[in-house]
Amino acid sequence: MEYMSQEGYDKLVAELRQLETVDLPQVKDAISEARDKGDLSENFEYHAAKREQGRILGRIRFMQRVLENARVLDMSRVHTDCIQLLSRVEMTNLANNSRMTYTIASPHEANLREGKISVKSPIAEALLGKKAGDEVEVKVPAGTLRLRIESVSI
Known part of the structure; x- marks a missing residue:
């Protein structure tokens, strides 16, 4: 269990929403565009977008775990x-x-x-x-x- 302030909790929730609703869809679009360009073995944009997708998904999972265990401290x-x-x-x-x-x-x-x-x-x-x-x-x-x-x- 992790105690935090209401402000800190709200910041984490906002960042999680940003990742899930804005950043992840943008990366998925970038992967789709790069895939349409053809040969994936030498497609730098595709590999960069996949790396970014992995980073975002990892951050989302991490933040979900933190928020599951978070308790807002009653001031x-x-x-x-x-x-x-x-x-x-x-x-x-x-x-x-x-x-x-x-x-x-x-x-x-x-x-x-x-x-x-x-x-x-x-x-x-x-x-x-x-x-x-x-x-x-x-x-x-x-x-x-x-x-x-x-x-x-x-």
Whole structure:
């Protein structure tokens, strides 16, 4: 079972619909057109379209499995007293006093540009269950980070 926000669930549903209703029919049309051109053994367009069809079908199957096991987290049951999934955490790197803010998200919603880190990342795993004012040490590929949690919100 995979917990996620309503926003993340809706994005996955929209992407699945796009793949099933737009992308897959386009690829099927491309395969049909390439097949009409004759010899399939040397037909680059045909092979490229078949590869794309396989990629799309694989993505569709993957997303269907994710959505089957997805559970939307009820925001009214999320508390701000400790860090958990969907918590917004402001923290300070004690080595250089730089501040950063991240939202703990499901692996399917993680996007560093949006400030969302996966609940399965080393930083998020170290933060889970902690409270504002706590200090944590996190082992990351670049070494060890010492972080102080400044605030926790939703």
